Amino acid sequence: MKTTKSAWIIVALLLLISLFGCKSNDPPPVAETEPQTAWLFAMDTVMQLTAYGDNAAEGLASAQAAILELESLVSVTGENSEIFRVNSGSVAPFAVSGITAELLETALAFCARTDGAMDVSIYPIVKAWGFTTDAYRVPSDAEIAALLPLVDYTAVDYDAAARTVRIPGGAQLDLGSIAKGYSGDLAIDAIKSVGVASALISLGGNVQTLGAKPDGSAWRVAVQNPEAPEDYAGVVEVVNKAVITSGGYERYFVGDDGEVYWHIMNPATGKPAKSGLISVTIIGESGALCDAMSTPLFVMGLDAAAGHWREYGDFEAVFITENHELYITEGLEGSFSPLGNYADTNVTVIRR
């Protein structure tokens, strides 16, 4: 009887100790992979940065600093930015910093590579349509015709050795078509440099990933349904890649004539690009490349975009047409699945 009683006391004590033990010494198993998240408003959008593991907070802090620094240099509206000063023409040629120079060089290379379907000097046209101020309007053909000669990336006089830029009078540079993706690359590099192996950043719909998820599985990135942006057209599984979409649904207005006018401009016509595509998603290692290529491939249309992919092969893509068709490049076979009201849509694989 006595033995039983003392045994119960021992059991009770052990139980108590084990409970305390759990609380104090036993960090919950999720601690190692508990993510650190940072939000910031930059580049006219909201950005979410999530990193996992040791030094995650440190990595996020330097990633945010890198994004804000790039914004301060290349913002087209920031009155102290280097691009603003190039556009003002008050000092010409204007000497830019190393970061701006690298971004401009990369951007000009993509303009050339897409034969002007991407053009860093499209800004006067975008402005005329009111997309820079939300005061949307349909400019007259005469107004567009007068502005179009200013849209010519080959007229950007960039001296790589001296790192100086000069643009023709009236022309305006805007690196917005590539800056977000490039800032994502800088952010990923910053996070990686402190030893973090797993991170996901979403810069206003530009998704960029470092490594795989902490459990080793691929990140699942949804592609928005261009016909119903609160819904998804598909999901792509990626490791260490950027996933960046351009869609007409992102920003548009309906004119007095009932037409939909979206923000993706065709530099050749000065009007919204109507190529039959309504969404283009680029998947690749470089955020700058994915960001830069999503717009010109949208402008080119499906056939030319597929040709461009065959020629360069340094990215994969998902194309959605206005006829509710889904196309993927062959590298996405097995990692892309259609969803929602695209779930039953036949996915056509574009091959080399």
Added chain:
Amino acid sequence: MKLLKSTKFWVAAIAVLLAASAVAASALSRVSFKGAVANVYLDGELIRAIALDGVTSGYSFEVEDDDGGHNTITVERGRIRVSDADCPDLICVKQGWISNGVTPVVCLPHRLLIEIVGAAQSFDAAS
């Protein structure tokens, strides 16, 4: 012999109880992390955290940014939205309800952000 048997019994009993308490403790600690929580940020500062699964009847509240901009936020069990705002574009209102962490509600003019953490979701992000 009898003593040995009794010791074995108690060792086994203690082991079982320890295991049971470990399971209970880990279940308890997990419970506190479970469920969708909506975090409401104004200019990057967390101003409200709402356990969405604990909402029994819907309600609304108003937030005001530093420049006097207003957003009305409505909460129901498992979901949250901006139901009214005086921002120029009303993108936040048009977005409607959210119930998972894939896409946050953002009112860029007022620097308001509502994100849901801890909800079951099948994607990590959306492009």
